[in-house]
Amino acid sequence: MIAVLCGGVGAARLLAGMVRAWPASDLTAVVNTGDDTMLHGLAISPDLDTVTYTLAGAIDRERGWGLQGETWAAMEALGRYTPERPAGSTAGGTWFNLGDRDLATHLYRTHRLAEGARLSEISAEIARAWGLRLRLLPMTDDPVRTMVGVADGEIGFQEYFVGRRHSVPITGVRFAGVEAARPAAGVLAAIDESDVIVIAPSNPVVSIGPLLAVPGVREALLGRRPQVVAVSPIVGGRALKGPADRMLGELGVPVSAAGVARWYRDLAGTLVIDTVDGALAPEVEAMGLRCVVTDTVMSEPGVAGALARAAVGR
């Protein structure tokens, strides 16, 4: 059994490799929900959907999010209303682009939440509808919202990430509501019972960070440190995607695979770093982590499968 702690794109690609290497029934993906948001009254779970769409082979790989062959009629039509909203309203905002077919996922999730279903149940239903066979769990069924401190105050993650194109410096990160959140059913058991727990090459601050902040998750991992393998999302001093590099730097962490080692050293017994960073292996090992050096740039699922096997060590 393998548990994978997941953000969005990087985790989804790693999982796509893992389902080629192991039976899906051996895999549990525990996915960040700190990016979740309400838009136009709809419940949006970006990382869950990225994982689902990627594993279904339906993700738009060029865009990096949403569905292939998507259309945008609803969002284009929404723009008609934006000029009529009163001052202070955010209705009719089209900065967060939702494709027509993607909307269906949010409509289904919102409807089920209104019926009282838990996000974990709903995510399993959506995953089945796309033919996924691994176990897909949100980190929690409770609301957790990643808030990002910026120069002019604190903003929601999606406003930072999409609205401001993750281009403004951050002063801190807070996971609103996390103190009261409980891990979704199955999360702690997956950590306890897995032979290996993989921390995917996702943003350590805002993708893995919320997951580790859910009460009980960090504690469960601390007891399994020899079995915890993190994959560095920093390659050659840069994040392959998204603002992980700048975020780490702005929080005073060295922007390198060694910095990632420092970030995860209490939790992970092993760090997987890219071959371009091979020279950092001694520095990683000096921090008490086993270091695996391999190709981590998952340009296609074959690389992801090899990376997964190297990470899991079998």
Next chain:
Amino acid sequence: MIAVLCGGVGAARLLAGMVRAWPASDLTAVVNTGDDTMLHGLAISPDLDTVTYTLAGAIDRERGWGLQGETWAAMEALGRYTPERPAGSTAGGTWFNLGDRDLATHLYRTHRLAEGARLSEISAEIARAWGLRLRLLPMTDDPVRTMVGVADGEIGFQEYFVGRRHSVPITGVRFAGVEAARPAAGVLAAIDESDVIVIAPSNPVVSIGPLLAVPGVREALLGRRPQVVAVSPIVGGRALKGPADRMLGELGVPVSAAGVARWYRDLAGTLVIDTVDGALAPEVEAMGLRCVVTDTVMSEPGVAGALARAAVGR
């Protein structure tokens, strides 16, 4: 000043004629919201949208609802999830078809409601976005839900109208929540201050019925009976659209223009009936209503304009 009490299609067509005959600033449409419903977490207001889209020239006239040139990607995609919903869930239901561009209207309305805006404010914003210049008011900002009694119990209006294609006999109608509803701001003033109040050729039971049940509306109309003009939605013993004919019959009302006269006789000083029903004029007048006989089948806006002028009498 003219106030028009409105359901959906028939009222929208009459209004389309009226805006050709009078300055839009002289017109107030008060629209039924008993058909409103929540679907997939979205707030749907079918009659308000039918009026708006019709007056904007954007309605799909053949289909009778929704927008011209509409696409259906979201609903088609939603069907993927329907088989995965658990027993008892209604999520993923595609029986109520929402077009992609139409969805934008519901997203905007739902977002604004979540911001605390009143339906009357939102409806005005949506109307402005479509270039409407008349005043468009929901009958109330409070939730009223038309419930239809059928053989197997009581069902929501949309389940009766769309889900069962208004093809099952009704045993009664109830407007849930109406006792606590207040007329939207401007509704009673529009009735009090208008020179003529037109009851549109909408379903008397489930379109005009909820409107008259909002506390204060019937009372306001009773004081203006000589100025109240109803247009019969029954022509030649049949409803031009929808189940008004069967509903009246099932409630024991004669299915004819004379039956409509009986239905409205306390409220309306005048009934407009179609030329095909001209022979019923003496029967209508014997009930104490002035009877206007004219062409009421609004196959195109010119007919609607002439009907409007005949109804208003100028």
